[in-house]
Amino acid sequence: TALLILNGPNLNLLGTRQPEVYGSTTLADIEATCRAHAKALNLDIGFMQSNHEGALVDEIHAAKGVFGGLILNAGAYTHTSIALMDAIASVELPCIELHLSNVHAREEFRHTSYIAKVALGVICGFGANGYPLAIAAMHTHLQATS
Ligand code: DQA
Numbered sequence: 001t002a003l004l005i006l007n008g009p010n011l012n013l014l015g016t017r018q019p020e021v022y023g024s025t026t027l028a029d030i031e032a033t034c035r036a037h038a039k040a041l042n043l044d045i046g047f048m049q050s051n052h053e054g055a056l057v058d059e060i061h062a063a064k065g066v067f068g069g070l071i072l073n074a075g076a077y078t079h080t081s082i083a084l085m086d087a088i089a090s091v092e093l094p095c096i097e098l099h100l101s102n103v104h105a106r107e108e109f110r111h112t113s114y115i116a117k118v119a120l121g122v123i124c125g126f127g128a129n130g131y132p133l134a135i136a137a138m139h140t141h142l143q144a145t146s
Contacts, residue, residue: 001142002044003135004067004093005034006059008075009051014100022100025128037132041139053077053084060087069138070095071131078103078113085114094141096134099124 007027010017015026031047038045046067050056056077063070070093077084078097088095095118102125103110116122120141123130 001068001146002046002066003038003069003071003138004046004048004059004063005031005071005131005135006056007047007049007073008056008077009053010075011073012049012051023127030128030131033128034131034135037135041135043135043139045135053081057083057087060084060091060093063093064091067093068142069093071098071134071138072096072115072119073098073100074115078115079109081114085118088115088118094138094145095119096138097122097124098130098134100127100130101125 011027014022014030015024027049034045034047048059050059056074060070070088072095074081074084078099095115097113097115097119104124113122121137123134123137126133
């Protein structure tokens with residue numbers, strides 16, 4: 001099985017972007033950690049980032065039939081994007097919503113999520129460690145449903 005780990009806007013800046021909120025780990029570091037964790041579980045992964053809403057929609061469409069599950073840190077699009085929510089519902093892939101920060105402890109506008117409405121579950125607040133947690137959760141889910 002293969003998993004797609006998709007990252008939205010501004011996550012390319014991890015490492016230097018508000019490190020007090022998001023930590024000092026870069027997206028390249030996170031990708032390397034994800035690859036190591038996935039390998040240990042015998043999973044293949046795709047790992048991508050885009051700042052563009054439509055490009056993320058395209059990636060979700062292309063994932064159908066290629067990947068068995070989706071881990072999505074949609075960044076700020078989490079709180080705004082009906083298009084991403086609809087894309088996930090359209091491809092019918094199991095999706096885990098992920099955030100580095102605890103969005104519920106932050107501004108009110110981060111408390112709503114369109115992604116959560118179509119997600120299996122949400123992991124937030126564990127920093128970069130949320131990525132391996134999400135991989136483990138998706139692995140367990142896929143094993144239970146295959
Ligand atoms: C984020 C939380 C979002 O509210 C924010 O817009 C981001 C990053 C996180 O990983 O904590 O860009 O998704």
